[in-house]
Amino acid sequence: GQSLEQPSEVTAVEGAIVQINCTYQTSGFYGLSWYQQHDGGAPTFLSYNALDGLEETGRFSSFLSRSDSYGYLLLQELQMKDSASYFCAVRDWGANNLFFGTGTRLTVIP
Amino acid sequence: DTGVSQNPRHKITKRGQNVTFRCDPISEHNRLYWYRQTLGQGPEFLTYFQNEAQLEKSRLLSDRFSAERPKGSFSTLEIQRTEQGDSAMYLCASSLGRGSGANVLTFGAGSRLTVL
Numbered sequence: 580g581q582s583l584e585q586p587s588e589v590t591a592v593e594g595a596i597v598q599i600n601c602t603y604q605t606s607g608f609y610g611l612s613w614y615q616q617h618d619g620g621a622p623t624f625l626s627y628n629a630l631d632g633l634e635e636t637g638r639f640s641s642f643l644s645r646s647d648s649y650g651y652l653l654l655q656e657l658q659m660k661d662s663a664s665y666f667c668a669v670r671d672w673g674a675n676n677l678f679f680g681t682g683t684r685l686t687v688i689p
Numbered sequence: 690d691t692g693v694s695q696n697p698r699h700k701i702t703k704r705g706q707n708v709t710f711r712c713d714p715i716s717e718h719n720r721l722y723w724y725r726q727t728l729g730q731g732p733e734f735l736t737y738f739q740n741e742a743q744l745e746k747s748r749l750l751s752d753r754f755s756a757e758r759p760k761g762s763f764s765t766l767e768i769q770r771t772e773q774g775d776s777a778m779y780l781c782a783s784s785l786g787r788g789s790g791a792n793v794l795t796f797g798a799g800s801r802l803t804v805l
Contacts, residue, residue, distance in 0.1 A: 610792055612792060614794075620798070621693075621780065621796040621797060621798050621799060622732060622780070622782075622794075622796045623796070624793045624794060624795070627789070627792045627793065629792075666731045666732075668731075670792065674745070675720070675737050675739070675744060675745055676722060676734040676737050676745055676747075677722075677732075677734070677794060678734065679724075679731030679732045679733070679734075680731050681729070681730055681731050682729075682730070682731050
């Protein structure tokens with residue numbers, strides 16, 4: 580089976596940088612994904628890491644350390660519109676589904 | 690392309706009734722997933738199709754739940770004899786079948802079920 584741990588809530592100031600951590604346990608790790616979901620909206624894909632290191636996409640970056648079973652999502656130059664829930668999700672070898680964590684609710688304040 | 694389309698967006702039903710949800714995936718995506726999400730939780734995997742073949746089913750999918758994807762295009766999720774515990778948002782997602790695109794799920798807006 581799989582398990583994921585991420586903080587339930589994070590609050591940060593507009594313009595600042597915030598890091599959302601995710602630790603996972605899985606029987607056969609294949610990759611770690613991040614999704615954003617605004618209230619009442621659908622989850623939308625942000626990033627995917629299969630190998631160790633940092634992936635950067637604009638203001639968002641995602642990091643993976645497979646030896647530590649750990650990853651994080653880094654959001655820079657926070658904007659009010661970044662207030663949302665952020666989910667990490669893992670895929671196992673041989674599986675075709677994503678297993679999602681319970682999500683981190685990010686609140687950006689002025 | 691209009692993305693992943695789900696209907697109906699909202700469904701209110703009485704306990705014991707049957708309900709059916711429809712999902713129209715992105716046309717070039719051959720993988721289709723159904724997830725369920727309750728308030729404050731992440732999406733929970735229900736089932737997965739590769740083209741018309743249902744390849745994986747979660748143990749969450751009791752015998753009251755059935756999903757189909759005839760001809761590998763749209764999919765339906767039927768819940769028979771609904772229970773109050775079935776109240777949730779039912780999310781459909783699709784993805785490409787291979788390469789890096791297989792790791793990018795595009796979700797629909799969901800179908801919210803309320804069982805009274």
